[in-house]
Amino acid sequence: MYLKKFLFLVLITTGLVISCSVSKSARQDRSIINGNWVLNNVSYEGSSGKFSSVLFNDADASCFEGSSWFFRNNNSTGSYMLTDATNCNGDERFIRWSVVDREGMSSQLQFKFINEKYKDISGGLGYRLDIEALTEQYMKLTSKVQVEGDPVTVVYEFSKIE
Template sequence: MKKTIILVLLIVSVISCGPSKTVRTSKKVIKGDWTLNSIAHNKVGTYNISLLNDATKECFEGSDWKFIPNNNTGTYTINDANCNVGERNFIFTIQEIDPATGLYDFLLKPTNEKNKSEDNKGFRLELTQLSETNMTWVQTLNVNGSPFIITMNFTKTIE
């Protein structure tokens, strides 16, 4: 009897610690190739925006992204010839914030080709929209004491 109770408690704890059904579904949707089409911000004026401690907003626009959710890895490729072109690696995690609103945190950490982080720095973005064809990330920063919101819009590449 004790062994049965312990076994049931162990199964329940393993199931409850796994990702939610919504997160599993999101990983299926995000799988594949995407293009980062546009990056906008909510403040009027000219700002020197650098994303992921890598490149400018202009370099990231038109970049190609690949998500491999079964091992939470991916790559993005900067294509603009005026930038440091090439493929970069990252690991990512999708975390559900509020099931009622459908909002998620998207954690992204740049890595080397062996998926090891050189500086152990990552970026928390809000995954505000995800469908079979479109995805939107929002990053909120603090600039001069007020929110500075960067919005990144992706479309899925049709294979």
């Protein structure tokens, strides 16, 4: 009787560990993302004209250009600081992040806001950005949005700081 319960618990635990494991590809992406980055450019594809946009329900896109981002791989936390310009709050924002590996599609960087004590402050809501390019020195992320009913892709181009 006890042996059956023990085997059942071992099988359940093994199943949970396997289902929660991170793919080799996601681990590799996380390792590359780990460290300090600068968001050099925010641009838009799929539509012409000038855009005024608020990114991540935080600040105007212009505040993000030149912002500093930090990703810590070992505990999936990080932060970013916007440029300290007019109408841009340069305070540090804390995030919890991960890489989502999607079979047959580009991987995604996902993050949500946390406080300095690593507690969720976003009610579980977060953001997912497609990883279009990722090298040791360059990262290009995109997100698809609708502008007046038309699809537009927001492009985020980062370079790694040594």
